[in-house]
Amino acid sequence: MxxxxxxxxxxxxxxxxxxxxxxxxxxxxxxxxxxxxxxxxxxxxxxxxxxxxxxxxxxxxxxxxNITMLLAMGRDDGVGQFNGFRLPRWLVAVGKSRDLLLWKSWREMQQKQPC
Ligand SMILES: Cc1cc2nc3c(=O)[nH]c(=O)nc-3n(C[C@H](O)[C@H](O)[C@H](O)COP(=O)(O)OP(=O)(O)OC[C@H]3O[C@@H](n4cnc5c(N)ncnc54)[C@H](O)[C@@H]3O)c2cc1C
Known part of the structure; x- marks a missing residue:
């Protein structure tokens, strides 16, 4: 250790x-x-x-x-960087803040997200 x-x-x-x-x-x-x-x-x-x-x-x-980080700040805001580039806040909001990438977990578990 x-x-x-x-x-x-x-x-x-x-x-x-x-x-x-x-x-x-x-x-x-x-x-x-x-x-x-x-x-x-x-x-x-x-x-x-x-x-x-x-x-x-x-x-x-x-x-x-390269460090990629998306930080949701409520449903309609967020900050982030992708491969060293700072992302526009609206893009983080649309890309992550709305659903916190839950679709990705459902897809990885090969399951359908309940409506
Ligand atoms: C507030 C917060 C926000 C975060 N946000 C993000 C983010 O936006 N994006 C991102 O990518 N990462 C984020 N992280 C980091 C992410 O949560 C961790 O990196 C990730 O959970 C690590 O996964 P793991 O499986 O290695 O460990 P863990 O998720 O910590 O799982 C370890 C598990 O082992 C269990 N355990 C411990 N000891 C024992 C024992 N002796 N016997 C049995 N079970 C035991 C624990 O209870 C736990 O369930 C965040 C972390 C925090 C705290």
Whole structure:
């Protein structure tokens, strides 16, 4: 563990000292903002690496990309940046603040959002 209690991981998100244990999300000792968005990216790399390690393929690496952040401020306002560029407030409001990206969760769970 790191000094703050997070799990030390390598580029493949394997926990230090284990080839078959992966850490994703806030518990992983990665020097980046702790975000659900990042946790999703970690999960994709970890799943690929579990499959690759079982099939004897080379493991893929995780690298923090440009920081993307969308902050809803009520239904009709928000601030955000995408790949380092500041977004217009109306775009964040339309893109996130109205429904907090719930459609994405429903889609990822392969379920239909109730009306
Ligand atoms: C106020 C706030 C706003 C945020 N807004 C955003 C945002 O807009 N966009 C974004 O991308 N991210 C946002 N985040 C960050 C995001 O919530 C976290 O990065 C994300 O939830 C991390 O997911 P995780 O699964 O790693 O950890 P968690 O979501 O913390 O899940 C860990 C789970 O483990 C459980 N647990 C802990 N200990 C034990 C135990 N001993 N036994 C069993 N279960 C245990 C906890 O109860 C919890 O349910 C926000 C966070 C906060 C606090």
């Amino acid at each position: 790191a000094d703050d209690g997070a799990l030390k991981v390598n580029d493949h998100l394997q926990v230090h000292g284990f080839s078959n244990v992966f850490a994703v999300g806030d518990c992983a000792n990665l020097q980046e903002p702790k975000l659900a968005y990042h946790a999703g990216l970690h999960a994709s790399v970890a799943v690929t690496n579990i499959i690759n390690s079982l099939s004897g393929k080379q493991l893929t690496s995780y690298h923090t990309g």
